[in-house]
Amino acid sequence: MTKDMHSNCDALLQSLSEYIDGSLSDEMCQEIRKHLETCGDCRVVFNTTRRTIDLVRMPPKEPESLPEDVRERLIKRLDLEGLLPARES
Numbered sequence: 001m002t003k004d005m006h007s008n009c010d011a012l013l014q015s016l017s018e019y020i021d022g023s024l025s026d027e028m029c030q031e032i033r034k035h036l037e038t039c040g041d042c043r044v045v046f047n048t049t050r051r052t053i054d055l056v057r058m059p060p061k062e063p064e065s066l067p068e069d070v071r072e073r074l075i076k077r078l079d080l081e082g083l084l085p086a087r088e089s
């Protein structure tokens, strides 16, 4: 059971950026939502990731408050580079 939970979490975390992106099928989204409802660990990761991705993607309302290099450093610090689609250097 613990093993199942873990592989479930693994699978979820791997699809997390796609889920946030909205590029998963309805079925997959439903599974992920169900898992998030029951798994506090993944929920924390999900919330953190979504907030960070939102922050990075949205143009800042006041450009001075979040300059480009700060955003880049934030991504690097949170190690989210791999989660952002199509930005391989």
Ligand SMILES: [Zn+2]
Binding pocket: 008, 009, 012, 035, 039, 041, 042
């Ligand atoms: Zn989980």
